[in-house]
Amino acid sequence: MKAVSEIRKQQGRESRGAKTRDEILQAAVHIASAEGLQGLTIGGLADELNMSKSGLFAHFGSKEELQLAVVGKARDIFVREVVEPAYKSERGLVRLLAMMDCWLDYVGRNVFRGGCFFMASAIEFDSRPGQVRDLIAGLSRSWLDALENEARHAQTLGQLDKRVDTAQLAFELHALGHEANWYYNIFQDKRAFDQARTGVLDRLRQGATPNLLRSLGERTASRQTTTRKTKRKGQR
Amino acid sequence: MKAVSEIRKQQGRESRGAKTRDEILQAAVHIASAEGLQGLTIGGLADELNMSKSGLFAHFGSKEELQLAVVGKARDIFVREVVEPAYKSERGLVRLLAMMDCWLDYVGRNVFRGGCFFMASAIEFDSRPGQVRDLIAGLSRSWLDALENEARHAQTLGQLDKRVDTAQLAFELHALGHEANWYYNIFQDKRAFDQARTGVLDRLRQGATPNLLRSLGERTASRQTTTRKTKRKGQR
DNA sequence: GTAGAAAGCGAACGATCGTGCTATGAAAGG
DNA sequence: CCTTTCATAGCACGATCGTTCGCTTTCTAC
Numbered sequence A, B: 001m002k003a004v005s006e007i008r009k010q011q012g013r014e015s016r017g018a019k020t021r022d023e024i025l026q027a028a029v030h031i032a033s034a035e036g037l038q039g040l041t042i043g044g045l046a047d048e049l050n051m052s053k054s055g056l057f058a059h060f061g062s063k064e065e066l067q068l069a070v071v072g073k074a075r076d077i078f079v080r081e082v083v084e085p086a087y088k089s090e091r092g093l094v095r096l097l098a099m100m101d102c103w104l105d106y107v108g109r110n111v112f113r114g115g116c117f118f119m120a121s122a123i124e125f126d127s128r129p130g131q132v133r134d135l136i137a138g139l140s141r142s143w144l145d146a147l148e149n150e151a152r153h154a155q156t157l158g159q160l161d162k163r164v165d166t167a168q169l170a171f172e173l174h175a176l177g178h179e180a181n182w183y184y185n186i187f188q189d190k191r192a193f194d195q196a197r198t199g200v201l202d203r204l205r206q207g208a209t210p211n212l213l214r215s216l217g218e219r220t221a222s223r224q225t226t227t228r229k230t231k232r233k234g235q236r
Numbered sequence C: 001g002t003a004g005a006a007a008g009c010g011a012a013c014g015a016t017c018g019t020g021c022t023a024t025g026a027a028a029g030g
Numbered sequence D: 001c002c003t004t005t006c007a008t009a010g011c012a013c014g015a016t017c018g019t020t021c022g023c024t025t026t027c028t029a030c
Helices: A003-010 A016-035 A042-048 A052-058 A063-086 A093-108 A117-123 A130-157 A166-187 A191-207 A210-219 B003-010 B016-039 B044-048 B052-056 B063-086 B093-108 B117-125 B133-157 B166-185 B190-208 B210-218
Strands: none
Touching: A003 B190, A016 A042, A016 A063, A016 A117, A042 A052, A063 A093, A063 A117, A063 A130, A093 A130, A093 A166, A093 A191, A117 A130, A117 A166, A117 B016, A117 B052, A117 B117, A117 B166, A130 A166, A130 B166, A166 A191, A166 B117, A166 B133, A166 B166, A166 B190, A191 B166, A210 B003, B016 B044, B016 B063, B016 B117, B044 B052, B063 B117, B093 B133, B093 B166, B093 B190, B117 B166, B133 B166
């Protein structure tokens, strides 16, 4: 009978197996973000954790199952580090801005060793059919939809001009986030985040209704209608 | 003496070795764009070309050398398919727009099987120090600089407002290109290109001087100050 | 035509890949 | 305490990785 272990699970107390499984995934997610989900190797992962290959393997049964679990773990981390903090802000344009801010922050904090996990794995698996690809695509879609959703809500609140195409806005905001991650990781240059934030504010300002423009203006330095020159801080 | 083969080389006629080497790289570049530069395997590449592993290997001497050659070949293709066509346009904003157009076009034409080669390999190698990474970073930088350069030239021509931060503009245009590639490959949805082009035009329109605005307006459908709703064509 | 260089092939190397099978230790239930 | 279950370890497998070496074929220079 497994009644006790079931109860423990419900109480949040993890069984021994679930605990090491989580430790495995914790390490795996960082390796995968740097080396890729394919470059993540069972032997290498076992070494890093001082475990036997077979003992680790038994937790998943196949490499694909491990990859799926890793993606799931990465999603949990993304939710904890980005989604939840952003969702503390009030709904509407403020939350949309918070979502972008938290996202850029999470990239800059190197939450994953090798940059945003989902961007890396999306590109790695985009031409490799299978469950892993589908899962990644679904999660990417969710985040994109969340951005668009919040933009639409901002419209119903009268904070965003109703003529704005929210799908287009979400696409462009998402593009700025992606570019920041790419630029930061390939050039090791934190200016990427300044530029991304500048772009985000510009996009939002462009569609904001006049009364909201003032409140947004208070949060940041003023900016003329054309893109402002940012002083080069010369960060490597 | 190798005088004759030297002369042949100068005449553009390739030696036998150089010819097969080129065929190898041609195939390698497509595999690498889909499977990654690490997923590109010498045995698999040899199979695809009906060659022996060792015969193929002899052309490069090491896998890293092969990877470097593949990146070089990808650069040649990028120059032929994107840079040269765009550089036929007159300098200034027109050429800047052409650069973005050719770039998006090249992604949509699936010039590389697995999407834009450089985006994939940049993300794959961004946390993997070595010559390959450095080469990719350098080429990425060049393209970004080319965009900024053209924007600056547009300023000297009086086509672009001098207050525009050209680095910021290049960053945002580049972001739209990257996002289009990402979106198209992960969602198999060509609407990515419409959205990217909409964004590009919006960015350029935002910084263009009044007299140029008219000529740009002739090239495309008119568009109010806020982002216009694009009808969903429901592709795939 | 013949010598020598260049190009390509086949077999094999040690390492590492994912994946089984079996044994052993720890924990849990009765 | 005994038994059953679960977590982990050890070992070995076939496949494939990058790489080496020696041999054969093909081309080129004189």
